[in-house]
Amino acid sequence: MHFAWTGENVVDFCLYSKTLGYYIEIRVDCCPHFLLLCTMSDMSQFDPNSVGLKSNNIFGLPFSEEEAALVLLPVPWEVTVSYRIGTARGPENIFNAAMQVDLYDPDVADGWKNGFHMLPIDKNIRTKSDYLRQCAELIISHMVEGGAVADNAQLSDKLIEINKGGKMLHDWVHEMTSSLLKKGKKVGLVGGDHSTPMGFIKALSEVHSEFGILQIDAHADLRVAYEGFVYSHASIMYNVLENTPQVKKLVQVGIRDYCDEELEIIQQSEGRVVTYFDRDIKARQYEGETWKSVCQEIIAALPQKVYISFDIDGLDPKLCPNTGTPVPGGFEAEQIFYLFRLLHESGRDLIGFDLNEVSSGNHSGDGIDAITGARVLFKLCNFMVA
Numbered sequence: 001m002h003f004a005w006t007g008e009n010v011v012d013f014c015l016y017s018k019t020l021g022y023y024i025e026i027r028v029d030c031c032p033h034f035l036l037l038c039t040m041s042d043m044s045q046f047d048p049n050s051v052g053l054k055s056n057n058i059f060g061l062p063f064s065e066e067e068a069a070l071v072l073l074p075v076p077w078e079v080t081v082s083y084r085i086g087t088a089r090g091p092e093n094i095f096n097a098a099m100q101v102d103l104y105d106p107d108v109a110d111g112w113k114n115g116f117h118m119l120p121i122d123k124n125i126r127t128k129s130d131y132l133r134q135c136a137e138l139i140i141s142h143m144v145e146g147g148a149v150a151d152n153a154q155l156s157d158k159l160i161e162i163n164k165g166g167k168m169l170h171d172w173v174h175e176m177t178s179s180l181l182k183k184g185k186k187v188g189l190v191g192g193d194h195s196t197p198m199g200f201i202k203a204l205s206e207v208h209s210e211f212g213i214l215q216i217d218a219h220a221d222l223r224v225a226y227e228g229f230v231y232s233h234a235s236i237m238y239n240v241l242e243n244t245p246q247v248k249k250l251v252q253v254g255i256r257d258y259c260d261e262e263l264e265i266i267q268q269s270e271g272r273v274v275t276y277f278d279r280d281i282k283a284r285q286y287e288g289e290t291w292k293s294v295c296q297e298i299i300a301a302l303p304q305k306v307y308i309s310f311d312i313d314g315l316d317p318k319l320c321p322n323t324g325t326p327v328p329g330g331f332e333a334e335q336i337f338y339l340f341r342l343l344h345e346s347g348r349d350l351i352g353f354d355l356n357e358v359s360s361g362n363h364s365g366d367g368i369d370a371i372t373g374a375r376v377l378f379k380l381c382n383f384m385v386a
């Protein structure tokens, strides 16, 4: 630590952080008014062309939470996943894979210079998720065997506990994202399963009186308390529509696995939900329409302010083979990046995003899922600050 008097009433501190690998200068002006200034990190020490340093934050970038324009909230939660587990480790796997992402993005050159920072992963949230997940598994296997939860006192108690946990997570995400928005940060959320962004969408609805959601997904996620879980990953958009009147439009893209109940909700939504089914998009393309014209139609359905909810299973499962509920079909990553580019060029305001259902392919978590997730995340971050 360097400490120096620079004048009668001014004290300069210079702190070197080993963990972050850069200097922080603090200037305290004692008179006439007390004033504390923190200067930006010394970017002259950072080489964007070099290897990503593990000691830095996401994408190997050296920004603290205070310095970053965009802050990412990791939510390691997967209590209600219906099929395969692993997405609670999504944030750490994406964080690790993000070290390999090169920083030049032709869509938004130098976007990273605005500063991206991922908050530390909350271990208590993850432990709670692991515990409640075990309870959920008991319930799901009981139901799969044809049993009813209501007839089993122990499972009924567990269901209550799971729904309480879902509410706790919702409130925690709401509180965390609200406080970041109040500090003037742009915010992105990294799941976890698709139930995780509900508290964030609520926080945004307290700041923006109306906006639309662009959902990239294989599933409609419009089920009512799927498997009895009020905060199910399969019920996220139903819950959002029910509880967030500020969401004027939900535009779904890539949907290819849904039930009668969900189709009815779409059809009876009076245009509030517009769904671009994977089947219809592909048919239009087979018959000669361009992806560009489909994208333009998708964008035209959205209002000025847009939130992106990106379920990785919207992509072709070759890019996310270990996601919880993969479905054949879907998109190349570049197809969706192209959609985002046109969205940006249309002048829409991106007010927030989530990326969810990214799971690890192996024990070390460095499979293609995390690699795809890291690239998608970088693209979303860049468009957020564009």
Ligand SMILES: [Mn+2]
Binding pocket: 194, 217, 218, 219, 221, 233, 311
């Ligand atoms: Mn989903």
